[in-house]
Amino acid sequence: MSLHQQQLATALDALDRAFASEEPFPVTGCTYCYADQDLADLSGPLDLITDDLLSAVAAEVPSHWDDFPRLYRRLAPRIIRSAVTGRLHVDENLIASRLVAAEWTTWDAPLAGALHEVWAAWWRATLDSRPGPVSVRETLSLITVATGALRPWLDIWTDTRTETADAQLADFIDDVLVEYEITELHMGFYDEYDASAELLSWLLTEMRDRADDARLDEPYLLEHHLVSGSPGPGVDATRKIGEG
Template sequence: MASPALDAAVDRIRTVFAGVTSPVETGCGMCHLPEETALLRTPDVELPDDVLRMFAHEVPNHFDDHPAVMRRILPQLAAQLATGRFPRLDAYELTGLARSRWQTWPAEQAVAVRTFLETWWTDTVTSDAPRYPVHEVFESCVTAGSTVTPYLAVWAGQPLGGPADRHLADCLERWIDDLLGDLTSPLFSWWSDPCHDEPLAELQAWVVEHAPPRLHARGADPLLRFKTGLLALPYEQRWTEEVWAAAPDS
């Protein structure tokens, strides 16, 4: 069950974007059937799930008015993300929202989108049993929002020993080798903001500051804690024999 805050964020999206269409949309005739594109010109009619997901990640030049298309599908998209209706989650599916530059939309619309993303993330990282794996929601929010900053702030604000610490340990098990190698994959695989660099350094610095006490509170794997500590070193020093001589057995 979604939290009251997440329900309210979805309701806000529904209210702000109610009745929105892309009124003269012709779409890409190679990718979409005429009856699918016609739905974008029709207010408040639910799209088939597969059509919704296709529209959500489509590139801007496949539409006459890409931001209008994103606004048209947002109420249904937000509701399905919040309720876990998609059988699986992929950050790629929110690249359309990122490319729409929603941050430049009218203030009421931009605030509604930002509130939904941050509330969806908060609901996920504080849940004992989230609807989607936490790393998938984080990567999706980062992709859609073109930032890690607010999502890391939410994580840092959670109490030690709670669900957020377990989720952090699980995520770092997936991420730590890429972070140590200064690699962006898979965290920013679908980064779509040409105006800003991928925030790899920001995430690395956050992990160095915030992860050690949380991993300790969680009783995380000693090797994971060791690798996390290596992020504080310059890149070249992370791989010396002297440093790795102190590594615990995996």
């Protein structure tokens, strides 16, 4: 296990400890989609909730629950651990959108802080492993939408000058250049975050010498960069997210 993978394991264990104070409560919600036994299981010990039920709740729309923020907060450690390790089988973009709906950044400081540590450790571990359990694009999308900022994660990638990080970069570029998707690239299940300008500017300036892909020199992309190449939302205010 590499150093960054060890740091991720440590962050996930710290997440469990931080959320240990979230006690069970009577969960109520849509009885058309969830049986009484499902609601009873969700109201009981966290470790007895089945993986299938956890996945269903992780993806479910907030309106299905009478107290969605509290339920998602209580399940967060298991949801995040399963997502990070690629065992949740739920669209990563959807998890980010649900966390935003649960207003995770407003949770008590120890809880939100533990999640911040996981985002940073997960991102570094992703850049350090190829292939990983979750693709670099899906990881970047989840943490960007969850934190509301892309630039801090790009800064970490810029500073990570390793063969693995560059190999991940090549895979990422090959993905987002299909049919010039990067010119209209949104992150999040509901396309909450417009990442086009930030990503294209980053690739064509800071990372061009590390990106061995002639398609980045296409006139169409260069022109698009000149026309729309401006920083996206949250660049300055949240630049330090993920550092540490």
